[in-house]
Amino acid sequence: MAPTLPAARGSLPPEGALAPGGGPAALESAAPACPLCDTDGGALIWRGARLRVIRATEAGFPAFYRVVWGAHVPELSDLSGADRAHCMAAVCEVEQVLREHLQPDKINLAALGNMVPHLHWHVIARFAWDSHFPAPVWAAGQRPRAAAQEADIAARLPAAEATLRERLARLG
Template identity: 40%
Template sequence: MSILSILMKSDKDEPSSAPRSDCGLCMPEKETVIWRGAFWRLIDVGEAAAPGALRLIVNRHVTELSWLAKPEREQLFDLLQVIDESMRQELKPTKINIASLGNQVPHMHWHIIPRWHDDPYFPQSIWSAAQRDTVSPQLDARHQAAQKLFAKLPKVCAKAVY
């Protein structure tokens, strides 16, 4: 049983959660951290065509949802909810996509992506081929709203988990 399992009162024998030198999320070269808590950190993805796109990343190396300890799972869903609510309030998107894939980067993380009916990829995923161009004034306004969201999120996230 791992030390983390004992400390978090988990009876699971999770695989090692030590940072891995070959993991881009354990050892990021560069990331814009919006908020960091004990278990999770929230970063700005910096996707020009998807202003406000975020990534919620577990701090220790975990690859599967079922390997999260109970406090990590509880915080995950509390954080997803308050981020979703804040994003709706500030950005007023048509839809918010929340996804955890992990095929290319096997480290638990969640994509939180605001979507608009006129964004370049809608209704497909943002990893698809662009369907259209987004008009610059709309995109500029969304980038400004995203900056307001990013300024608000540290307090919102901290309040949700502490």
């Protein structure tokens, strides 16, 4: 099963919002809460003043992280230049630590926001043995899950996350 975020929030306008008299007020009053504003969105690894890093609990993908911007903005271009640089520095730190500690075959980076329009980057360590490789984690699986390899990666995450906290703390 491909990883998913919480139920599709904001993927379609609320019923009646596009009807005569519906308009923006109907959209605002019916707008669902943002799951990345309302919750950490996974196991919190580190929180700074501007962003946080979480480990997503996605079956079959033990090293699936998200860098979540603190303010509710949908696009990277909504940030100032300094904030964009800070966000991307955090994404790069997560990638580098995963490469150092886990030696994945590939790191996937994605900032889609189609399901949850709140700026967040997926940073996913990928392995040739994972059930979906080389396809994206959101595609159909290509083989059964590799439980022993997943457990090996999961056992290495505490050390990786300790390194990640140290490096992110330096970013501020």
